[in-house]
Amino acid sequence: xxxxxxxxxxxxxxxxxxxxxxxxxxxxxxxxxxxxxxxxxxxxxxxxxxxxxxxxxxxxxxxxxxxxxxxxxxxxxxxxxxxxxxxxxxxxxxxxxxxxxxxxxxxxxxxxxxxxxxxxxxxxxxxxxxxxxxxxxxxxxxxxxxxxxxxxxxxxxxxxxxxxxxxxxxxxxxxxxxxxxxxxxxxxxxxxxxxxxxxxxxxxxxxxxxxxxxxxxxxxxxxxxxxxxxxxxxxxxxxxxxxxxxxxxxxxxxxxxxxxxxxxxxxxxxxxxxxxxxxxxxxxxxxxxxxxxxxxxxxxxxxxxxxxxxxxxxxxxxxxxxxxxxxxxxxxxxxxxxxxxxxxxxxxxxxxxxxxxxxxxxxxxxxxxxxxxxxxxxxxxxxxxxxxxxxxxxxxxxxxxxxxxxxxxxxxxxxxxxxxxxxxxxxxxxxxxxxxxxxxxxxxxxxxxxxxxxxxxxxxxxxxxxxxxxxxxxxxxxxxxxxxxxxxxxxxxxxxxxxxxxxxxxxxxxxxxxxxxxxxxxxxxxxxxxxxxxxxxxxxxxxxxxxxxxxxxxx
Ligand code: SRM
Ligand code: SF4
Numbered sequence: 143x144x145x146x147x148x149x150x151x152x153x154x155x156x157x158x159x160x161x162x163x164x165x166x167x168x169x170x171x172x173x174x175x176x177x178x179x180x181x182x183x184x185x186x187x188x189x190x191x192x193x194x195x196x197x198x199x200x201x202x203x204x205x206x207x208x209x210x211x212x213x214x215x216x217x218x219x220x221x222x223x224x225x226x227x228x229x230x231x232x233x234x235x236x237x238x239x240x241x242x243x244x245x246x247x248x249x250x251x252x253x254x255x256x257x258x259x260x261x262x263x264x265x266x267x268x269x270x271x272x273x274x275x276x277x278x279x280x281x282x283x284x285x286x287x288x289x290x291x292x293x294x295x296x297x298x299x300x301x302x303x304x305x306x307x308x309x310x311x312x313x314x315x316x317x318x319x320x321x322x323x324x325x326x327x328x329x330x331x332x333x334x335x336x337x338x339x340x341x342x343x344x345x346x347x348x349x350x351x352x353x354x355x356x357x358x359x360x361x362x363x364x365x366x367x368x369x370x371x372x373x374x375x376x377x378x379x380x381x382x383x384x385x386x387x388x389x390x391x392x393x394x395x396x397x398x399x400x401x402x403x404x405x406x407x408x409x410x411x412x413x414x415x416x417x418x419x420x421x422x423x424x425x426x427x428x429x430x431x432x433x434x435x436x437x438x439x440x441x442x443x444x445x446x447x448x449x450x451x452x453x454x455x456x457x458x459x460x461x462x463x464x465x466x467x468x469x470x471x472x473x474x475x476x477x478x479x480x481x482x483x484x485x486x487x488x489x490x491x492x493x494x495x496x497x498x499x500x501x502x503x504x505x506x507x508x509x510x511x512x513x514x515x516x517x518x519x520x521x522x523x524x525x526x527x528x529x530x531x532x533x534x535x536x537x538x539x540x541x542x543x544x545x546x547x548x549x550x551x552x553x554x555x556x557x558x559x560x561x562x563x564x565x566x567x568x569x570x571x572x573x574x575x576x577x578x579x580x581x582x583x584x585x586x587x588x589x590x591x592x593x594x595x596x597x598x599x600x601x602x603x604x605x606x607x608x609x610x611x612x613x614x615x616x617x618x619x620x621x622x623x624x625x626x627x628x629x630x631x632x633x634x635x636x637x638x639x640x641x642x643x644x645x646x647x648x649x650x651x652x653x654x655x656x657x658x659x660x661x662x663x664x665x666x667x668x669x670x671x672x673x674x675x676x677x678x679x680x681x682x683x684x685x686x687x688x689x690x691x692x693x694x695x696x697x
Contacts, residue, residue: 190277223251223529267325349433409470501533515555575617582617584634647688
């Protein structure tokens with residue numbers, strides 16, 4: 143074994159010897175055990191599945207000498223977050239029959255099922271497949287779900303962008319047939335021909351995940367600069383419509399590793415639509431070959447950019463592209479829209495954006511709530527269900543004459559209209575954290591409602607109740623709810639404490655800075671109050687809190 147091979151992380155040899163993501167998955171799924179082997183757990187991720195255990199009962203079970211409560215999370219990649227009524231109903235049925243009864247909308251417009259048992263994984267995958275959905279490549283060291291603004295999805299003028307999201311999802315999906323063999327058909331393919339993987343993946347795929355987003359030209363709800371590769375639709379003075387390409391963004395950090403950091407993507411080039419695939423390919427092969435395969439905590443594209451230096455990094459991509467990259471255009475990013483409330487589309491149909499607290503669609507104990515409201519809508523009409531990158535849902539393609547019927551139905555199920563939402567609640571995000579996430583240090587989703595109430599009370603007390611304030615909370619510094627670019631980011635630090643980051647903003651073009659560390663959650667409103675007071679008294683007309691913090695408060 144060469145020295146180089148010896149230093150590769152174990153995941154690399156698991157990929158290498160997996161026969162394109164098959165490994166022993168089939169045998170492991172058929173065994174009587176409620177969990178899978180470590181090797182299979184890693185391969186599972188490429189199939190969109192995470193092996194977890196219920197952390198609420200982990201300690202008592204361990205103390206009692208019992209085995210853990212093994213559960214699985216399945217993430218369904220949905221390019222552009224767009225689903226039909228039939229697909230929504232299939233998702234609803236799966237949540238009821240095979241998962242924990244909830245549907246979790248993610249910050250990348252995917253759907254997650256939680257609490258699934260090993261013996262249901264193949265049935266669940268088969269049901270997705272029957273409705274033209276899949277969890278394959280929603281996770282793993284590959285190009286992940288392509289996210290895009292839901293306004294682009296809805297607007298007929300931007301149909302080509304929806305097509306682009308679908309195109310990228312197909313073009314950069316791994317070619318291996320492993321998922322269909324293992325999870326959908328439950329058997330090895332009759333053909334003994336080995337399947338050939340795309341050369342930009344090879345046998346060991348990418349060093350780590352790779353994320354793509356398409357922004358709206360006028361607003362940045364996808365946080366395009368947080369992506370490995372972002373596309374901003376733009377018009378070149380000579381070449382016409384195309385995309386400004388930004389690369390090397392990423393928000394995760396690790397406390398154990400001080401040389402990890404959040405980085406905003408930087409402009410690479412402007413491309414016309416027919417040049418795009420080749421430029422992405424050049425970025426992917428650069429990453430495939432130069433990304434760090436010896437340390438998964440530092441394996442993202444942003445570290446290749448930072449370690450090589452931006453000029454050498456761009457020169458390497460240019461070499462692989464085979465021709466000079468033209469300069470990127472200067473593009474200004476605009477505030478993110480939350481897509482909540484009613485609007486009329488250019489074809490005269492209506493859509494309504496509904497707030498989903500931390501992305502969790504569920505009913506209350508009486509079977510009343512958002513989940514049953516959405517089920518009724520999907521049963522009665524052929525609608526479009528658009529998941530937003532803010533964990534919310536937009537119901538689109540509503541006939542104008544159905545306005546009152548939809549509004550009444552939502553009210554009857556206790557779904558609040560946008561006018562009834564507090565301003566903090568409106569924009570707040572939280573990651574799932576405990577009890578499902580293996581990496582969570584603290585609570586996030588379950589504590590978000592009380593944190594929202596406390597921060598809103600602070601705003602109200604200072605007479606600022608009508609001002610927007612963007613709050614994002616995560617249970618660790620991986621940053622899944624993108625707190626690193628939020629006006630107020632609350633990030634799990636130790637079992638009961640959080641770090642407070644301030645000064646990001648609605649345009650998503652600035653990293654927040656660490657304001658104070660190791661705070662108890664109930665200390666945060668008192669820390670914010672004097673800052674909010676100064677914002678009220680010294681802020682410019684209409685100045686956002688994040689902008690004020692950077693201009694005046696940050697020292
Ligand atoms: Fe994430 C890992 C949840 C968006 C950075 N993320 C995880 C895992 C799978 C935990 C794990 O590795 O065991 C979490 C599953 C918890 C659970 O029980 O569901 C998880 N991430 C999520 C979701 C569901 C959060 C949400 O509230 O919606 C989002 C799913 C997105 C999707 O549909 O694909 C989610 N994760 C993000 C984002 C935001 C984004 O992409 O816009 C980030 C920051 C951007 C970035 O990638 O830098 C993010 N997640 C991470 C990281 C840090 C990666 C890094 O290299 O720095 C991890 C850790 C890891 O991969 O080992 C992680
Ligand atoms: Fe888990 Fe951390 Fe992501 Fe939250 S931010 S879901 S705790 S990995």
